[in-house]
Amino acid sequence: MGGPSRIGGEVGTIGGGGVAFLQFFRAQGIVCFAQLYPACFGGRGAGGHGSEQSVHAGVGGGRRVEIVVNIDGKICWGEEGRISVLDHGFLFGDSVYEVVRTRGGRLFCFPEHLERLRYSAEKIGLRLPLEGEGWRREIRAMLEWSGLEVDVYIRLIATRGVGELSLNPFSCVRPSYILIVAPLPVYPRRYYTEGCRVELTGVVQPFYGGGGSNIKSGNYLHHVLALREAKRVGAVEGIMRNVEGYITEGSTSNIFFVRGGILRTPALRCGILAGITRGLVLELAEGLGIATEEVEVGVEDLFAAEEVFITSTTKDIMPVGRIGERRWGVGPLTRRLMEAFEAGVERHLMEI
Template identity: 45%
Template sequence: MPVAVNIDGRLYGRDEARVSVFDHGFLFGEGVYEVLRTYGGRPFLYPEHMRRLRASAARIALECPLDDDQLLVRIRETMTAAALEGEAYVRILLTRGVGEIVYDPQACPTPTIVIIVKPHVDPAPDALAQGVRIALASVVRNHPGSVDPAIKSNNLLNNALAMQQALREGAAEALMENHRGELCECAQSNIFFVRGGVLLTPPVDAGLLVGVTRQFVLEVAAAVGVPAEERTLRREDLATVDEAFLTSTTKAIVPVVQVGDARIGPGVPGPITRRLMAGFEAAIPARLA
């Protein structure tokens, strides 16, 4: 698999890329990240991803030393080095940097910026045509007063544990509840439901990461005439919804036909999901960097 890695402006192959074990991103998980994908070789929703990267960094008192244009230059240099034949998956990691083994941010004078570029992999055609089954995770989403899920942190243990459960159950994703027992988000995606022709998604105050693709889907819904609202939902509501789908940068929209033991509607991707998938595709060209 062709992979290129950019560490603080220097390019490496997959096997040569190294970050110091004294980097606080490794020692303490002090860092944030974003994932982009390309269409036609151009990054999708780049300004939105950069705004979220900087907002996440600000929440941990970390400043990115590059502006958006400089970061885009590095991304494009890394994409060129990867020499991909198709679309790119781009992961940007910003960490506190190298320092002594102490919690004081002053110990790390220079943040580390890592860019990883590898081939983007689309969801399987069967997943889009037939929908997927996802698990209802027993792992509770981080309490916002602990590690706020609004921070897109490099420390992903909460998500990883939920996703490991899903994998053990043969599911494609893991839907997580918050500390109040409300449906929140998935381990790697945001979640949407349709009930009575209205698009529903958990509110931000449920304690979720505000997905860039989530917001784009809400914009698409408005453009194609699908009413949408944020709504507090619980597991018992799964029996009352007609459709469901998940959203993420790498997956776009993937229909969900079962959550845990609960079948969603008739168990096939629904008409509003299909309408939004078509609207999503049509809206992509106007949002490329």
């Protein structure tokens, strides 16, 4: 798979995805399990994992590689993955995706992620090339092929596919699917015991009416710019605002804050993604008898908060210890929710 690949009658290659993926995690101060436990990622011989005789075509190699990709059923190491340069997902961000993780080797909140993937695809008129069991089958094949024996980060992507060099979606013959599996990122423990740093950025998040803000698409430029701004000052996440000046979400997370014993978070109408972990936290709060409000959040509201935390699939509930010069500790309500979240994990797990 080292040379150009011909897809849909067009020649083009895009490689290095695995390297970029790792660089993104490391830029955030994240340690991969592969670095903590290198023995889990021994060499693969020609007759072992990744053999050409496997059902899914792939590339072995006898060296340690941390990222595995699956492009329309063909499995290989991350840096060897190739798609056409005329794929509309690459050209225009015409794609949808989800990030799923495993816990103890089982999928966490998989039905919820799959339902949101279906919703996103339906909203942009994209036919998903795989359904529930199909995605799980591909994940199983990738884990068997790679020999990964740690908890993993899984990205499910569906693109419009190869088409003309124009925005016209009807020029794409068939959709493509891509899966990326990597060791689950591990954030520094101090982020959970002392709080992480996030930054309020100058990025204004566009608002798409008709539920468009809840589409998890490949067009993430505003989130990239927010994270770029945050990284320049050493923060983990960049917080964005909408055109009215209200707080929306982080570059890869939702945000919550506590004031007067009430748990508040930006409302969906502010133009945010309905995060899966965000939904779990709201359910947990209700079960614990904690009052919640989904509201419009001004900058002054955020800085007047008594506790702040962010949520995401890979971060779970992560306390915020600093925004700009404003500092917080890890508050009692945040701790209660963190404990309840861990205690309730089991009921959201399913076999791969």
